[in-house]
Amino acid sequence: MTPPPDPAGRVRAVVTGIGVRTPVGNTLDEVVAAVMAAAGTAAAPVDVLVAQRAAVRFACRVPEFDPESTLSLRELRQIDRPTALALCAAVDAVRDAELPPLPPERVGVHLGAGIGGLPTMEATALDHGADPMGMPVHTVPRTMANSAAARIAMRYGFLGSCLTHTTACASGTNAVGEALRRIRHGELDAVVTGGFDSAITTIMLSGFARMRALSLRNDDPGRASRPFDADRDGFVMGEGAALLVLERREAALARGARIYGEVAGYATNSDAFHIAAPHPEGTAAAACMAGAIADAGLRPGDIGHVNAHGTATRLNDAAEATAVDRAFAGQAPPVTSIKGVTGHLIGGSGALEAAVALVCAGRRTVPPVANLARCTEADRIDVVAGAPRRVALAPVLSNSFGFGGQNACLVLTPGT
Template sequence: MHRVAVTGVGVKSPAGTTADAAHARLLSGRSTARHLPQLVGAGLKVTFGCPVDFDPDAYFPRHRQRHLDRPTQLACAAADDAVADAGLPHGAERTGVYVGTGGGHTALSAAMGALPLPKVPVATVPMTMPNATAARISIRHGLRGPALTFATACASGAVAIGEAMMAIRYGRIDRAVAGAFDSMLTPFAVTAFSSIGALSRRGEAPELASRPFDDDRDGFVLGEAAAFLVLERLDDARARGAAIYGEVAGYATAADAGHIVKPLEDGAVAAATMRAALDDAGLRPEAIGHVNAHATATQFNDRAEALALARCFPGGTPPVTANKGVTGHLLGAGGAVEAVMALRCAAEGLVPPTANHTAGNPEIDVVHGAPRRIDRAPVLSNSFGFGGHNAGLVLDPL
């Protein structure tokens, strides 16, 4: 088996469009939520979210942008940054593309579906294919290994990274560009999430709306993002003198087999998934320096995750942080953005505060108010999705 190193990262998130900027915003504990013109203009009940401030002109010629929807633009840009950061050559052999997404091109498909049939653009099919983004990344970088798309709702990013790691570990490929994207800040998607009661209604103060693990939480704030990592065999990375951010040391995924949108209330499968990820990394619970929680700021999800963490760490949890207080819920992209941030925080030994958390879930040690200094140690990153999808990654800063 091969150990798997992280040698490149790229981030396009509400917290920042580089890993450095996003990390600094997380440490500040300041939310990125704000009212959005496209939601205000549609007269919705929920008119705020966490957008990415992104200039596509820096990555794509204007004539190409017409054939790339916003999710694909964010994803390709983040993948470009990761590839450049790793110094990966164009056409690298035995290199795969592993892409996760929760919503894919749903927003574009909805917009196209509202058009009169004679006005449907000729590029509709290649733009809305579920595999389109993985294909675009493969084409842009000449990567002829497997180009795969994973759709496990909000666990998609973690699953894509984990599956890429496994393929490298067992010799099927030598390296991969792995990550996830989602961009659904549209009236259609916001209405859909609002209709099932998933979104916060704190429109009078959007920056206070996302409250992970807090007693006063009332739902998540929708965001958008993309993040990608370059993964490769650790011995190859060392041989070529690559900068190494750390190692993807463990991965596990499992299904609740319960409800389509609610997690199991006792967190039993989530806890088992965390333990399996630790076992895969060959680590005991006490070796984990901190946890980057999924923590959407919904009542059911946060309560189930808190119970799952208490089950996984019966001697007391390590410090727990939740990025969604700053970034909002990034859907399928969340696990990828959080993996990048979790590894960065583990390497620096500094856990970001959970924005807007004041009190709640006493069975876990939620970091809030200010960053907390810890020893450099591996981190567990959790991702859970509608459909009962659970995924855990263990990342080691080495």
């Protein structure tokens, strides 16, 4: 579809490149195929967690991750796994976009990371806590949350704003939205943006388990992530990265770029309610959705489907269902969540879900929620289950809601 003109006459931003590293594939087509099949959660036991008899012993890891095929040995000595995931995804995204030479000060990098260099922090504390003078020389650059954004800018010589947004599970969505604003305001012509995280560590999983936020299905990890299901018992930790290249629409059209679609609307706000629990009435989340739709110059009835945050935690899914129902005045379009397949990528989740939602909207198909047997929110929202749902070609709303009451929503329109 051809997006309508921007209602405020603003510069428009389109997606011309996408790169991913995920538990279900390292190309966008692989990820979309996996979420359409909805065969179950891509989770498996993690050896170190099993050996330590941790409360939660499984997660969704990126399998067969081979950063040496993309990054130099020197780079790999200086970075940790989260940054390596982000860098590899960024290289794929820039290559996919076929970016022409641009003034370097007109290209920026905006990433989202909920946790950042936690694997290095934990390993360093365990290995060198009793010997501070033996700390590895690269400890600080490996643990910096902004390391990935800086490395991408350094690799390509991009001199524009280079920012890392940390808003828990909303980080990737906020990064994409703030990149959109930089293009709209004329500050940048292109932005490499998205999110990443890798927090599959003993301390982090044990901490989330103590909060009763994680699924405890150690004996059945493939059915552990159950967004909106009556038997959900928490989210499944995942890892990965999703990077997008945003460009000014006019420039992308002029060079004949392949365009996935437009980032048409964005809004962000705060629940200001609780550090970990969402507001049960979903008032701020609903306002965030309404704000993103209005920012795109659309009405709620124009949205073809909703990609929910859908974590599979009892409080979050219930609050999001209430918020969606409120935002659409009881007339919500079909709703899905891909976390039943991918697990929760924390800072990487919002960007990955936005990319998947955009492609699915372009294919006029909504993926079903994996592991959904009985939806407790069916009285308020239409959650897609069992098989993909055919829909009309229309914009999609993608939600991200993080600890601390961080809300962020994007509206994405397929086509040029």
